[in-house]
Amino acid sequence: MAKDLEISIRPKADVSVIDVKGDVTAPTGQPIEDAYHKVTGAGAKKILFTFASDCYINSGGIAILIGVLSETRKKEQVVRMTGLSQHFQKIFAMVGITKYAQVFPSEDAALADF
Amino acid sequence: MKQTDIKRLKKRLREAARAQRELERRMFHLKTLYDASREIGFLIDTQAILQNLLMMVIGTFGTFRGVILLADTERGSVEAVAQRGLDEPALNALAHAVQSGRCTADELTASLDLQVWIPFPVKNQLTGGIGLAEKMTGEPYTADDLELLTILANQASVAIQNATAHEEVVRYAEELAASLKRIQILESIKTNLAKFVPKTVQDLIEQSPEAPSLDKREADLSVLFADITGYTRLSAQMDLDRVNQLVEVYFGAFLDEILKHGGDVNETAGDGLMVIFRDPDPRQHATAAALAALGIQRRTQEVNATLEGFFEPIAMHVGVNSGIAAVGATKIEGTAGTRWTYTASGPTTNVAARLAALGQGGSVVISEETRRRLGDDFAVEDLGPQSLKNVAQPVRVYRLVPTEREAALPARRRHPRTLVFWPVRLWIGEQSFEGRTVDASLHGVRLTDVPTALLEVGKSYRLDIHTDRHGEFSCLAEVRNITDGSVGLETKEPLPL
Numbered sequence: 001m002a003k004d005l006e007i008s009i010r011p012k013a014d015v016s017v018i019d020v021k022g023d024v025t026a027p028t029g030q031p032i033e034d035a036y037h038k039v040t041g042a043g044a045k046k047i048l049f050t051f052a053s054d055c056y057i058n059s060g061g062i063a064i065l066i067g068v069l070s071e072t073r074k075k076e077q078v079v080r081m082t083g084l085s086q087h088f089q090k091i092f093a094m095v096g097i098t099k100y101a102q103v104f105p106s107e108d109a110a111l112a113d114f
Numbered sequence: 115m116k117q118t119d120i121k122r123l124k125k126r127l128r129e130a131a132r133a134q135r136e137l138e139r140r141m142f143h144l145k146t147l148y149d150a151s152r153e154i155g156f157l158i159d160t161q162a163i164l165q166n167l168l169m170m171v172i173g174t175f176g177t178f179r180g181v182i183l184l185a186d187t188e189r190g191s192v193e194a195v196a197q198r199g200l201d202e203p204a205l206n207a208l209a210h211a212v213q214s215g216r217c218t219a220d221e222l223t224a225s226l227d228l229q230v231w232i233p234f235p236v237k238n239q240l241t242g243g244i245g246l247a248e249k250m251t252g253e254p255y256t257a258d259d260l261e262l263l264t265i266l267a268n269q270a271s272v273a274i275q276n277a278t279a280h281e282e283v284v285r286y287a288e289e290l291a292a293s294l295k296r297i298q299i300l301e302s303i304k305t306n307l308a309k310f311v312p313k314t315v316q317d318l319i320e321q322s323p324e325a326p327s328l329d330k331r332e333a334d335l336s337v338l339f340a341d342i343t344g345y346t347r348l349s350a351q352m353d354l355d356r357v358n359q360l361v362e363v364y365f366g367a368f369l370d371e372i373l374k375h376g377g378d379v380n381e382t383a384g385d386g387l388m389v390i391f392r393d394p395d396p397r398q399h400a401t402a403a404a405l406a407a408l409g410i411q412r413r414t415q416e417v418n419a420t421l422e423g424f425f426e427p428i429a430m431h432v433g434v435n436s437g438i439a440a441v442g443a444t445k446i447e448g449t450a451g452t453r454w455t456y457t458a459s460g461p462t463t464n465v466a467a468r469l470a471a472l473g474q475g476g477s478v479v480i481s482e483e484t485r486r487r488l489g490d491d492f493a494v495e496d497l498g499p500q501s502l503k504n505v506a507q508p509v510r511v512y513r514l515v516p517t518e519r520e521a522a523l524p525a526r527r528r529h530p531r532t533l534v535f536w537p538v539r540l541w542i543g544e545q546s547f548e549g550r551t552v553d554a555s556l557h558g559v560r561l562t563d564v565p566t567a568l569l570e571v572g573k574s575y576r577l578d579i580h581t582d583r584h585g586e587f588s589c590l591a592e593v594r595n596i597t598d599g600s601v602g603l604e605t606k607e608p609l610p611l
Contacts, residue, residue, distance in 0.1 A: 026170065058170075059171075060169040063169040066199075090135075091138070095175065096252075
């Protein structure tokens, strides 16, 4: 059964952390874009996406993230990701996302790398 | 372990890792196919299907830009129905390509800097195409990628066809609903107009709605005239609304008799009415007219008995004549405009009208011709030759004598009716309708202003009656008869009169 997508934003020093929980698909992914636009509007230059362990991301959801990365490229923002399972890390690498957003094993590790 | 063995092992490990990646990639593609069938297959909005398809292929192949176009080969039009990641120059290039009609796959891929272009059929002259830019990984699209893209496009094509079929079904359903609404309105108009249009004309219009045959033709028929004695006196005693209610009560009862015997009310004028009886058998329509005439007199007595103590009794003059008359439309031209009326005209009609005026109140006067056709089926009293106004020769006339059975009929009513005008709520299932009573007896009530078309004879309905003296009263009542605009019901419980 599909899980509702829950998004929250929290600042961590100069990094805007966007927490993602639930299923990320094309029809449900709009809140991720909204959260990105919100932090960008607030002047964020460093963004960290943290995915909950039970997060499910399908190809439509990956397209949402690709759309966000397309924007971050233009705005020269730095994006990191963490919390992804091994399976999704492989898929993100397969489709090329990891070329534009490095994936870290933990939030602390990701924050330390900015 | 030898150096060569280590090299071979490392090679095998690399091959295994590559195979593992390929396996994962294929599993991811399979998952995409599964998701596509689940998320696209059930959508019924073409735009949503195409938007989802584009998102899925972008996510599957990892590209920043993609577009889906629909081309109408018959109209020569192209529309970008979904796009992702196209910047301003790309959108301008697309718009230019669309406007100039240069929409071949090669031109599009060149102008939008796309790496793949997969066409897919949609429906009839409509074709689609999905284009993707280079992969984020920088790798080329493989034959497997193109195969998957084609499968996804075809899946979307099927979904679009289903959605289009669904849209058509919805459109047909809406058109059908609109047609039904129009029919309901027409039926409503017809029902209301039917109150003012003779049944004969209604039948003619139904047989030939475009051009009803209303030409005058000679026909053998019986004509009945009936008018109220003392109508002028009655009008002077009461206000107009009460007079109209009274006329409705009497004429409603008469209508039952007239329709029962196949008569067609042709004209009503305040206190009188003209009824035409037609039948291929000349004896039959004369008999029907005679029975209706006696029925009118009997019902007059019944209503008089019901209203006793409230109103002065009335008496009806009724005359019947049979013969040839010119039946059809008559044009009446006046300074204010033209009116068409459908009636029977000529001496047969004139004599019938005079016969009605000739008789005493409560009697039925018939012509010799009608008498001849009735044979011995009815008792008559010979009134001898009578001079009638505007009729050249004296006419022999007869008075129809009600049989013992006919005379005894009024006594059959067990409980006298009282004229009451109580507000009523009639329940049909979960719906209720407001109306009012016309009259009531101990176990019966007649209602008007309720939707009689929704009622069934023999079926029971709940009534909430607001009586004058005893307040609210609820009961179950069974429909006994339905006439034009009113319904008679029998109540199980006695009414608080």
